[in-house]
Amino acid sequence: MGELIVHKLVRNGAAAATALAAALALTACGSGDGDGGKDGGASAAPSAAAPTGADAQGVSLAAAEGAWVGATDGKPVTLTVSKGGQAVVISEAHVCQGTAKEGAALTLTLTCKDGDTTRTSxxxxxxxxxxxxxxxxxxxxDTLSKPAAGVLPSGLPSIPPLPSLPPQP
Structure with a gap:
């Protein structure tokens, strides 16, 4: 039974580390706007000036490219959008991936490996x-900010240490 738990911890930790590494690798690619990521923080609610409904039609894929970080309800959220329209969200131990697609509005359609549906559409x-x-x-x-290039955002979840394994004969 203990060995099963160890394998599950290793598998889950590896998946989280892989997703985090992918998101961070794209951070430098998406931070070329020259602002240095001064905002740094994020809030759970959109700003009063955030467009809604029909106003969202003006958002292009190019405007959403890169890595975005913040916190919603006190929990870290990371969204990464590639130039090709691939998208990944990491939040609350959920890793969801899919596409960002232009149309009447820029939409995200994602699938989470664990079946979570909080951030799938x-x-x-x-x-x-x-x-x-x-x-x-x-x-x-989610209200997210662009992090500074080459700087890890604060508040990222850590991978728990692996328990000691008994020596193998």
Missing amino acids: GTVRSADGTQLVVAWDSGRT
């Missing part, structure tokens, strides 16, 4: 180079 309401707001169909709204 959403619309980018605004993206101004320093802040990005995503309204998810689940009712959540």
Whole structure:
């Protein structure tokens, strides 16, 4: 039984580390806006000026590219959008991936390996180079900021240490 738990911890830790590494690798690619990531923080609610409904139509894939970090309800959230429209969200131990697609609005369609549906379908309401707001169909709204290039954002979850294994004969 203990060996099963160790394997599960290793598998989950490896998946989280891989997703985090992918998100951080794209951080430098998406921080070329020259602001140095001065905003750094994020809040659980969108700003008063964040467009909603029909106003979200003006958000392009190019405006959402890169890595975005913040906290919603006190829990870290990371969204990474590639130039090709691939998207990854990491939040509350959930790793979800899929696509970002332009249409009437910029939409995110993701699948979480663990079956979570909190952040699987959403619309980018605004993206101004320093802040990005995503309204998810689940009712959540994430307000995320662009981190400074080469700087790890604060508040990232850590991978728990592995328990000691008994010596093998």
